[in-house]
Amino acid sequence: xxxxxxxxxxxxxxxxxxxxxxxxxxxxxxxxxxxxxxxxxxxxxxxxxxxxxxxxxxxxxxxxxxxxxxxxxxxxxxxxxxxxxxxxxxxxxxxxxxxxxxxxxxxxxxxxxxxxxxxxxxxxxxxxxxxxxxxxxxxxxxxxxxxxxxxxxxxxxx
Amino acid sequence: xxxxxxxxxxxxxxxxxxxxxxxxxxxxxxxxxxxxxxxxxxxxxxxxxxxxxxxxxxxxxxxxxxxxxxxxxxxxxxxxxxxxxxxxxxxxxxxxxxxxxxxxxxxxxxxxxxxxxxxxxxxxxxxxxxxxxxxxxxxxxxxxxxxxxxxxxxxxxxxxxxxxxxxxxxxxxxxxxxxxxxxxxxxxxxxxxxxxxxxxxxxxxxxxxxxxxxxxxxxxxxxxxxxxxxxxxxxxxxxxxxxxxxxxxxxxxxxxxxxxxxxxxxxxxxxxxxxxxxxxxxxxxxxxxxxxxxxxxxxxxxxxxxxxxxxxxxxxxxxxxxxxxxxxxxxxxxxxxxxxxxxxxxxxxxxxxxxxxxxxxxxxxxxxxxxxxxxxxxxxxxxxxxxxxxxxxxxxxxxxxxxxxxxxxxxxxxxxxxxxxxxxxxxxxxxxxxxxxxxxxxxxxxxxxxxxxxxxxxxxxxxxxxxxxxxxxxxxxxxxxxxxxxxxxxxxxxxxxxxxxxxxxxxxxxxxxxxxxx
Numbered sequence: 162x163x164x165x166x167x168x169x170x171x172x173x174x175x176x177x178x179x180x181x182x183x184x185x186x187x188x189x190x191x192x193x194x195x196x197x198x199x200x201x202x203x204x205x206x207x208x209x210x211x212x213x214x215x216x217x218x219x220x221x222x223x224x225x226x227x228x229x230x231x232x233x234x235x236x237x238x239x240x241x242x243x244x245x246x247x248x249x250x251x252x253x254x255x256x257x258x259x260x261x262x263x264x265x266x267x268x269x270x271x272x273x274x275x276x277x278x279x280x281x282x283x284x285x286x287x288x289x290x291x292x293x294x295x296x297x298x299x300x301x302x303x304x305x306x307x308x309x310x311x312x313x314x315x316x317x318x319x
Numbered sequence: 320x321x322x323x324x325x326x327x328x329x330x331x332x333x334x335x336x337x338x339x340x341x342x343x344x345x346x347x348x349x350x351x352x353x354x355x356x357x358x359x360x361x362x363x364x365x366x367x368x369x370x371x372x373x374x375x376x377x378x379x380x381x382x383x384x385x386x387x388x389x390x391x392x393x394x395x396x397x398x399x400x401x402x403x404x405x406x407x408x409x410x411x412x413x414x415x416x417x418x419x420x421x422x423x424x425x426x427x428x429x430x431x432x433x434x435x436x437x438x439x440x441x442x443x444x445x446x447x448x449x450x451x452x453x454x455x456x457x458x459x460x461x462x463x464x465x466x467x468x469x470x471x472x473x474x475x476x477x478x479x480x481x482x483x484x485x486x487x488x489x490x491x492x493x494x495x496x497x498x499x500x501x502x503x504x505x506x507x508x509x510x511x512x513x514x515x516x517x518x519x520x521x522x523x524x525x526x527x528x529x530x531x532x533x534x535x536x537x538x539x540x541x542x543x544x545x546x547x548x549x550x551x552x553x554x555x556x557x558x559x560x561x562x563x564x565x566x567x568x569x570x571x572x573x574x575x576x577x578x579x580x581x582x583x584x585x586x587x588x589x590x591x592x593x594x595x596x597x598x599x600x601x602x603x604x605x606x607x608x609x610x611x612x613x614x615x616x617x618x619x620x621x622x623x624x625x626x627x628x629x630x631x632x633x634x635x636x637x638x639x640x641x642x643x644x645x646x647x648x649x650x651x652x653x654x655x656x657x658x659x660x661x662x663x664x665x666x667x668x669x670x671x672x673x674x675x676x677x678x679x680x681x682x683x684x685x686x687x688x689x690x691x692x693x694x695x696x697x698x699x700x701x702x703x704x705x706x707x708x709x710x711x712x713x714x715x716x717x718x719x720x721x722x723x724x725x726x727x728x729x730x731x732x733x734x735x736x737x738x739x740x741x742x743x744x745x746x747x748x749x750x751x752x753x754x755x756x757x758x759x760x761x762x763x764x765x766x767x768x769x770x771x772x773x774x775x776x777x778x779x780x781x782x783x784x785x786x787x788x789x790x791x792x793x794x795x796x797x798x799x800x801x802x803x804x805x806x807x808x809x810x811x812x813x814x815x816x817x818x819x820x821x822x823x824x825x826x827x828x829x830x831x832x833x834x835x836x837x
Contacts, residue, residue: 185599185618186598186599186600186601186618187600188600188601189580189581189582189583189597189600190580190600192583193542193581193583214600220601223602224600224601224602227585227602227603227759228582228583228584228585228603229583229584229585230542230582230583230584231583246504246505246703246753247504247505247662247699247703247735247746247749248504248505248661248662248733248735249504249662250662250746250749251661251662251663251735251736251737251738251741252662252663252690283543284502284504284543284586284753284756284757285502285503285504285543286330286334286543286544287330287331287501287506287507287509287510287543287544287547288330288331288334288507289504289505289506289507289659289661289662289667289733289735290331290366290367290507290659290660290661290664290667290668290669291331291334291335291366291369291667292661292662292663292667294334299545301330301333301334301546302334303331303334303335304334304335
């Protein structure tokens with residue numbers, strides 16, 4: 162299932178920020194909470210978080226851009242992450258990445274034009290003994306093969 | 320009589336269908352009117368047999384695997400009848416792959432219900448903490464030192480010395496930080512223990528708090544591990560309710576609270592100072608050392624920062640096992656190491672054993688060679704920053720010093736197996752590429768060296784001035800190794816140089832290679 166996100170709303174954003182602002186070292190906690198609610202970190206939320214944390218806008222923006230997880234725009238309806246790390250490479254993961262890219266007509270790190278699927282690399286899900294691995298909308302998939310990948314891609318296109 | 324069935328809830332088992340198996344088992348039992356009790360455990364670590372399910376019998380737990388949702392019904396019949404089944408593996412404890420291990424840290428993983436303090440206690444849990452509460456700081460530190468435990472994250476620093484330093488440093492607040500940012504490909508021991516036996520990590524951290532005088536701990540878990548995050552949070556809640564975390568733990572005068580923090584996809588945050596920066600809410604930029612985290616760590620306070628497996632080894636040691644722990648192993652590598660066999664391997668999983676076993680025994684004998692059935696050509700030991708070893712070096716014993724002597728490292732104990740279809744120049748390129756993607760950007764050798772490394776290996780693979788460019792790579796690796804601030808830039812040369820040294824033929828330009836590169 163695709164998680165349903167709230168549309169950006171400054172009042173809701175301020176509420177989320179206020180919930181965590183007392184936490185020690187709260188910046189990542191707040192960014193995670195914002196992304197969990199809205200599906201990405203809306204740009205107007207950054208100065209709001211900065212002001213609540215008594216940090217500069219640049220400091221919060223710097224944290225936001227440093228970490229791969231945080232998005233600056235919503236992802237597609239589905240997110241498929243394919244593991245690109247060594248254990249999955251050893252088990253044929255690279256060929257699956259190429260296959261997914263060819264089927265979808267996009268490179269890793271992009272979303273299909275119809276906004277249905279975002280295809281992303283991930284570096285290790287810790288499922289290295291049942292490689293190759295993937296994650297579809299937060300659901301883990303081990304022993305991925307071409308047939309299974311094709312089925313997943315077809316499912317997300319429906 | 321209610322049938323008690325154990326189904327792994329470990330992420331690795333769930334990824335291959337364990338949830339569906341549990342569901343079908345429940346439905347099948349309902350249909351037959353058989354009362355069953357399904358316990359979701361962690362994994363025993365025999366991943367080629369996952370989903371593995373077990374049933375309690377008077378003789379012990381009988382295992383079946385790998386069970387698909389389509390087999391679940393017939394397996395249930397076999398369980399009821401105690402009859403034969405093609406997937407029946409016999410008594411779980413008697414499976415040779417499990418029986419050959421020395422499970423000290425992972426003794427309970429896959430056995431108990433990871434959400435139950437009661438179950439944990441029934442399997443010797445919290446004995447270490449009980450004793451620690453009566454011992455006090457000095458005696459705990461003495462036990463940890465006696466055990467010879469070295470940091471299981473990869474660096475292998477003696478845990479007793481680290482803790483003693485924090486204990487002796489005066490401050491108004493001190494912290495215990497558990498590094499659960501297990502980003503190395505081929506490693507999953509931290510994930511397994513957090514999902515399968517989270518209380519052992521909590522107990523270890525609590526003991527650390529008592530030993531050094533800290534009252535607050537953080538577990539920094541990578542976001543790629545949602546199951547582990549949920550398991551740790553649930554266990555912390557259960558421990559609080561049982562009075563084993565919070566104020567006056569276990570009725571003593573010690574306080575200790577724990578909090579889970581989630582990473583955000585930065586590999587470099589597995590480096591301890593970068594992790595501390597991240598916990599403080601900043602970019603995961605590596606700090607220069609000194610000061611050591613033991614003197615000035617989280618929020619500038621003395622901090623014990625250890626890997627999950629280091630903390631998980633503590634309860635056994637404190638439950639009177641310090642000498643017993645030290646009796647395992649070889650040289651200066653004492654105790655056991657949870658080795659993780661991964662990649663293209665027939666019998667992949669977690670194998671906890673005393674140090675000293677050879678790489679060849681692990682790969683060929685225990686791992687059973689490749690899953691593809693082709694010959695093993697290379698194994699990478701110790702994650703993306705570990706060296707590639709050819710079968711010619713399979714006599715290397717699993718030991719910190721023995722691996723260092725052969726220009727490798729055991730790191731966090733992961734072994735990734737590759738068959739003869741591997742292109743080692745491509746693997747060397749990947750090592751540089753990964754370093755470029757994940758570099759925090761603070762130091763030049765890592766930030767720029769990794770990108771130049773990718774470009775140079777690309778030239779070699781295209782057959783451009785191969786010998787000159789190999790010299791450039793060697794020089795670059797030397798600069799990165801000695802000039803980088805942390806292990807990311809400093810250890811990336813291990814996979815690159817080992818690929819060059821042991822597999823030079825993959826870097827030579829041949830017509831086939833040139834064609835493939837196009």
